[in-house]
Amino acid sequence: MPLAPATKRNLVTSALVAPAAAWLFVFLVLPFIAILVFAFGERAPEGGYQAAFTFAQFANLGSRAAAFRNTMMIAPVGAFLCLIVAYPVAYFLAVKASPKYRLVLVSLVVVPFWTSLLVRTYAWMYILGSRGLPNLLDMVGISDVRMLNTPGAVLLGIVYGYLPLMIMPIYVSLEKLDLRLLEASADLGAKPLSTFFGITLPLSLPGVMTGTALVTILLLGEYLIPQLLGGGKVFFIGNALVDLFLQSRNWPFGSAIAVTLVAVVVLVLLVAMRIAWRFAGTRQVDLV
């Protein structure tokens, strides 16, 4: 019996979606269920997981307060610094740059991705380490400057590593901005700063929100930058997780921390989307 066209279309759709769905199920949903189960379990004496049902792991979260505190402070601050640096760049690319060079300039933004973040962060480790900038400062008489293993070093690494991810969404929303609106604003007597805060910024908020949410979420799970530039001193939840799973093999406690982290990420995402949607609703540009 030949299939009805609608059924056929559904089959094709399913066939196309199936691999991704299977992938997500096996490598995301299943592990997450495992983590969830682990989080309520106990550490086996020799390390690993031992079945149980207890809230002890969650009750113990306080012992990793420093990791949570660092992450919750440095991730948003880092994202905000990224935003401050990224906005002017995105603005220049989208509004001021000559269309002739725009594409080239925009592709330059992603050039850093051609080299692994690990390698690039290593470079910073060297630059900020005692044989790098502090050494140079020492030669001109400014001694004992510590740069590596400070929150500042971690923030620097964050801004450096995540800037392109912030620039892109802001660029996209600024590029869609109708420049005639800026002219209209000036025409109506608004000075450049008023035009920026009254027109440009509100209309690029979806990009700002996307970029900020993206960078913040990625930073909440960051491991590499605090590891290399924060040393043992400025560590994130990610570092605590690696420690718990690979060193002390306390899987249940690690799982509890991971679950908490996911909960925080989901919360951040929900709030960000709420705000973005509110503005997106008014963004329907309907000029013609």
Place this chain on the structure above:
Amino acid sequence: MTSASVNDIEFRSVTKRYGAVTAVTDINLAVPKGAFVALLGPSGCGKTTCLRMIGGFEQPSEGEVQIGGAAMAGIPPYRRPVNMVFQHYALFPHFDVEANVAYGLKQMRPKIEAAEISRRVGAALEMVRLGGFGKRRIHEMSGGQQQRVALARALVNKPKVLLLDEPLAALDKKLRTAMQIELQTLQRELGITFVLVTHDQEEALSMSDKVCVMSAGRIVQFASPQEVYDRPANIFVADFVGKTNRLSGTLENGNAVRLSSGALMPVRDTLLAPGTALTLAVRPEAIRLAKAAEAAGGIAGTVTHRIFLGSSVEYSVAVSGLGDLLVTAERQSLAADGLAEPGDPVRLVFDPSGAHVFPA
């Protein structure tokens, strides 16, 4: 002759180049206070460029633009006493109608009280007949309503000069006509100088008290609508403003032209020397069409097309040696036996005062 105080806008030998492209060349134009001037010309002739130089969005490459007698070089748009209604309105999509209209008032220093702002905004919206629409979002407004919001947003600031860049281009014919009348009424009531850019010659003729016809970056005629229509400065203006039949011929003597078909056609006295090769521009309404059987004289032709326009009828008449001529006939003037049909032989009688003679 024109002192600075009576002109709201003056262009003095203004040339504008964009890189290698020269958009306008040596523009000299004086717009008197309170006038309604239309900049008319085909696409790309430099109308928007002129407007944008008044608004301050472009700087002249050469020459000077003055507003109210003051040179405007280096003065940014937000310090100019003019407001612009943009071609596609450029309303702020993230504000409602009220906030759009209030935008200019909120920029003013010293600050205007909130109550006063909302009173003026309300009055402006009433003026464009949008009272009660204040809380609407821009995308909830129709094209014509958006156009009126744009108008209110500009007018509420009481500018010396209002610049309008094809503000009615996006509207359907009926709404456009209504808005044309509204704009004219507003202009008279407020006494603000209007500079209207349009490539619609009917709009230019019907609304403005002076028309500035532009072609390829230059002004070709600056005169009243009647003058532009009745005494076009050259064949371009004759062609562009209103419908025109172009004929070529040679001047026989002071007031007759030997057409290329061999027929002799009377024209108004000209100072050109007999024997000069000429281009004639003849308005369709300056040609009278008569059923061939009844009329003597004139030029014989055959009706090829008829376009019924309601109050008038347009005929296309093939004349041997001259090609197709366009003839407009008012309904009342038609004989009782009605319209000529395609294929009918007719005679065309020219009104000498409706033919304009230009050296070829």
